Amino acid sequence: MAELSDKAREEFFSEAQEIIETLSRNLLSLDSAxxxxxxxxxxxxxxxxxxxxxxxLAGLFxxxxxxxxxxxxxxxxxxxxxxxxxxxxxxxxxxFGAVEAYTRILQAEKADSDEELDVEQLFVxxxxxxxxxxxxxxxxxxxxxxxxxxAVLTEYEEHRLRANIALQMQLxxxxxxxxxxxxxxxxxEMKERAKRHGEIITYLPTGxxxxxxxxxxxxLMASRDDLATLIGSLGADHVVIEEIPRRARRSHPAxxxxxxxTALGRADSVGMxxxxxxxxxxxxxSLRSLTQTVxxxxxxxDHLMNIVGELAIVRSAFGRVAExxxxxxxxxxxxxxxxxxxxxxxxxxxxxxxILEVRMVPLGQVFDRLARVVRQIxxxxxxxxxxxxxxxxxxxxKLIVEELSDPLMHxxxxxxxxxxEAGQGRVEVGKPLAGTIALNAFQKGNHVMIExxxxxxxxxxxxxxxxAITLGKLTRSEAQEMSRDEVLALIFLPGLSTRESADDVSxxxxxxxxxxxxxxxxxGVIDVHSESGIGTKMTITLPITLAIxxxxxxxxGQHTLAIPLSSVSEAIAFEETxxxxxxxxxxxxxxxxxxPLCRLDRLMALETAPYSASRRRFVVVAALGQRRLGLVxxxxxxxxxIVIKPLGKSLSAVRGFAGATELGxxxxxxxxxxxxxxxxxxxxxxxxxxxxxxxx
Amino acid sequence: xxxxxxxxxxxxxxxxxxxxxxxxxxxxAGVDVVEASSGFEALRLLPRGPYDLVITDINMPDxxxxxxxSFIRKSESHKATPVLIISTQSSxxxxxxxxSLGANGYLIKPFSQEALQTEVWRFLPRGIAxxxxxx
Numbered sequence: 001m002a003e004l005s006d007k008a009r010e011e012f013f014s015e016a017q018e019i020i021e022t023l024s025r026n027l028l029s030l031d032s033a034x035x036x037x038x039x040x041x042x043x044x045x046x047x048x049x050x051x052x053x054x055x056x057l058a059g060l061f062x063x064x065x066x067x068x069x070x071x072x073x074x075x076x077x078x079x080x081x082x083x084x085x086x087x088x089x090x091x092x093x094x095x096f097g098a099v100e101a102y103t104r105i106l107q108a109e110k111a112d113s114d115e116e117l118d119v120e121q122l123f124v125x126x127x128x129x130x131x132x133x134x135x136x137x138x139x140x141x142x143x144x145x146x147x148x149x150x151a152v153l154t155e156y157e158e159h160r161l162r163a164n165i166a167l168q169m170q171l172x173x174x175x176x177x178x179x180x181x182x183x184x185x186x187x188x189e190m191k192e193r194a195k196r197h198g199e200i201i202t203y204l205p206t207g208x209x210x211x212x213x214x215x216x217x218x219x220l221m222a223s224r225d226d227l228a229t230l231i232g233s234l235g236a237d238h239v240v241i242e243e244i245p246r247r248a249r250r251s252h253p254a255x256x257x258x259x260x261x262t263a264l265g266r267a268d269s270v271g272m273x274x275x276x277x278x279x280x281x282x283x284x285x286s287l288r289s290l291t292q293t294v295x296x297x298x299x300x301x302d303h304l305m306n307i308v309g310e311l312a313i314v315r316s317a318f319g320r321v322a323e324x325x326x327x328x329x330x331x332x333x334x335x336x337x338x339x340x341x342x343x344x345x346x347x348x349x350x351x352x353x354x355i356l357e358v359r360m361v362p363l364g365q366v367f368d369r370l371a372r373v374v375r376q377i378x379x380x381x382x383x384x385x386x387x388x389x390x391x392x393x394x395x396x397x398k399l400i401v402e403e404l405s406d407p408l409m410h411x412x413x414x415x416x417x418x419x420x421e422a423g424q425g426r427v428e429v430g431k432p433l434a435g436t437i438a439l440n441a442f443q444k445g446n447h448v449m450i451e452x453x454x455x456x457x458x459x460x461x462x463x464x465x466x467x468a469i470t471l472g473k474l475t476r477s478e479a480q481e482m483s484r485d486e487v488l489a490l491i492f493l494p495g496l497s498t499r500e501s502a503d504d505v506s507x508x509x510x511x512x513x514x515x516x517x518x519x520x521x522x523x524g525v526i527d528v529h530s531e532s533g534i535g536t537k538m539t540i541t542l543p544i545t546l547a548i549x550x551x552x553x554x555x556x557g558q559h560t561l562a563i564p565l566s567s568v569s570e571a572i573a574f575e576e577t578x579x580x581x582x583x584x585x586x587x588x589x590x591x592x593x594x595x596p597l598c599r600l601d602r603l604m605a606l607e608t609a610p611y612s613a614s615r616r617r618f619v620v621v622a623a624l625g626q627r628r629l630g631l632v633x634x635x636x637x638x639x640x641x642i643v644i645k646p647l648g649k650s651l652s653a654v655r656g657f658a659g660a661t662e663l664g665x666x667x668x669x670x671x672x673x674x675x676x677x678x679x680x681x682x683x684x685x686x687x688x689x690x691x692x693x694x695x696x
Numbered sequence: 697x698x699x700x701x702x703x704x705x706x707x708x709x710x711x712x713x714x715x716x717x718x719x720x721x722x723x724x725a726g727v728d729v730v731e732a733s734s735g736f737e738a739l740r741l742l743p744r745g746p747y748d749l750v751i752t753d754i755n756m757p758d759x760x761x762x763x764x765x766s767f768i769r770k771s772e773s774h775k776a777t778p779v780l781i782i783s784t785q786s787s788x789x790x791x792x793x794x795x796s797l798g799a800n801g802y803l804i805k806p807f808s809q810e811a812l813q814t815e816v817w818r819f820l821p822r823g824i825a826x827x828x829x830x831x
Binding site: 008011058059061148151152154155156184203204205215217 | 708712766
């Protein structure tokens with residue numbers, strides 16, 4: 001629709017995304033519930049409501065494909081929640097298929113693409129499920145239910161009532177007095193407790209005994225437990241529970257209305273009169289604050305972060321002015337300014353933390369998606385997989401979470417496809433039939449670590465080496481000198497981790513090299529450990545946020561440059577005499593390992609003083625996974641938190657720079673892209689050679 | 697100033713309705729749209745009325761739209777407030793129940809902004825609806 005703004009569309013997409021994630025979570029919970037033999041009708045109803053909402057929104061925003069799928073899915077979920085179709089694994093498979101389709105469609109809609117998405121098969125399957133629907137109803141007339149209550153039940157609620165009656169549940173009415181200000185909390189607690197005894201079917205406001213601050217609700221509940229048990233568990237001052245009697249069989253229709261509660265006769269109720277005298281501004285103000293969350297475009301947070309960065313520059317200027325004053329003998333003024341400086345510094349830090357906190361989302365968001373993938377692949381390849389997730393609550397920058405999904409998915413595909421042995425093979429080597437994939441996340445300082453660990457056969461080092469030799473990535477003699485870790489690192493070379501045959505699962509041409517590139521784009525590194533016959537563990541180390549980077553400020557030639565600390569492993573003093581030449585390249589030996597060197601000033605053609613052996617210089621060791629490069633610099637200034645700003649369009653193609661940042665003294669400094677630089681500089685050398693052990 | 701209570705659990709849908717109501721050029725008096733994201737929130741907001749119109753979804757968790765309509769019709773201070781149901785095609789039975797409980801009209805989602813504006817207009821107090829812009 002043309003009249004809808006971009007903002008409205010954005011909001012729609014973001015809500016659609018959330019709804020699809022909710023749906024996915026519901027289906028996963030249903031999956032575990034079925035496996036555990038538990039039935040939780042509210043899960044199906046929530047799934048139905050999610051799709052129902054999505055359908056309405058899709059129509060509103062002209063998202064036809066989203067609407068078409070929602071329409072069909074809603075029908076099936078409606079049959080499921082109304083008990084017309086049984087929920088089994090096969091149905092659940094189709095529902096998971098729908099979630100996948102949603103994800104693809106949403107991406108296409110976001111990109112405004114008209115690409116044909118193949119959903120026909122899914123539609124056919126949804127249709128097939130719907131065709132099996134059967135109607136059966138249990139009588140509600142057996143209970144002395146208030147007709148007024150029956151009239152306000154939605155179709156679903158009425159179905160739940162019938163289903164409970166069919167299961168011979170006893171019906172109860174809970175008349176509950178709620179304080180309007182605390183109703184949400186109190187009700188949630190009550191629902192939680194009620195779950196142990198049965199199901200709350202509906203909540204009906206009575207319209208009686210209500211003042212402006214309280215409200216009375218009738219809760220219709222079905223339970224196996226007797227009245228005394230319920231009163232013991234749910235009873236309270238403001239709760240009156242009574243049994244809804246069954247009608248005597250074959251008797252005359254009962255004339256007796258449902259018993260009225262006696263304990264709580266609030267005869268002096270004042271009804272729902274708005275309290276205008278007491279109201280006024282106070283109430284009007286609170287009216288606006290009922291919704292407590294907002295959705296914000298992450299670019300707005302970036303903008304705020306940039307302002308914080310600029311304030312940080314002002315802060316450093318304070319510091320310099322204070323120093324200057326002190327130098328000029330103005331001690332008192334200098335001390336006062338210093339105090340202000342410290343105060344400003346603290347507040348700015350708080351502000352920075354606050355903005356960062358807003359950007360953080362739990363990794364559980366992406367883990368949920370992965371759980372779905374594991375389930376799907378394990379069924380496709382016929383391997384039984386147990387996914388164990390820890391640390392789903394670990395928080396990381398929203399932008400990083402978005403980009404993590406693909407790399408993690410490939411790693412998991414690899415683990416299931418190549419790592420975990422087929423069932424019989426596992427039993428033969430004395431492992432449990434079900435393979436285990438552990439997904440662990442935890443925070444470590446300013447980094448988040450994510451481990452993907454499987455208990456499969458481990459990486460076959462001999463086969464890996466053979467393949468690398470076949471592909472001409474290294475010679476046989478080079479291979480013989482390589483350490484175990486160096487051989488393992490070969491899986492990150494292009495073409496090494498993709499399978500020969502394009503099979504269903506991971507033969508999609510995406511290898512670990514792409515995974516590694518994607519992770520390093522996020523400023524992260526990936527390491528691999530593998531034990532033959534025991535399993536493989538990949539560890540991703542990521543910065544917690546992309547917005548602020550701790551960097552090492554260095555001088556090269558006349559220029560100050562920043563190197564993100566996440567890619568710096570150490571800095572050492574540089575001795576010109578220690579430099580050796582290997583194949584025409586400058587290297588030094590660091591703890592028995594050869595470290596290729598890169599003279600930053602030369603690389604960037606910065607004007608510089610001639611080299612002399614006497615000048616004291618430094619080597620900053622940049623590391624990307626297991627590849628390392630020594631950057632020769634003139635001076636180390638120290639560590640500083642910087643906000644990286646993108647280079648303009650004309651410079652964006654220049655490799656080796658991640659962006660620019662403002663340095664404390666109003667000057668702009670370039671930020672080195674250590675990952676890109678390592679790739680660039682080491683590109684000339686055959687990759688395995690960089691891993692070569694020092695021969696001397 | 698017209699006050700309209702919109703009860704709907706989808707934020708996008710609430711925004712859509714709000715935009716439609718606020719962009720209607722016929723309301724010279726202006727519209728104060730109050731949003732409730734659940735039946736409970738609506739119950740909390742009702743005493744802060746009166747409202748010229750309540751627009752409500754049916755399928756909401758806990759307190760559903762039907763219960764809300766029933767409550768409004770029973771309440772001394774709100775029983776005369778017009779109620780407009782917004783629901784999807786599939787909820788035909790629930791929509792019918794809503795009308796029998798005393799709702800004044802319904803719209804089937806999805807609907808255009810114009811359709812909503814036209815429908816809403818039927819329920820507004822004539823004095824306001826026909827007011828001419830000042831000066």
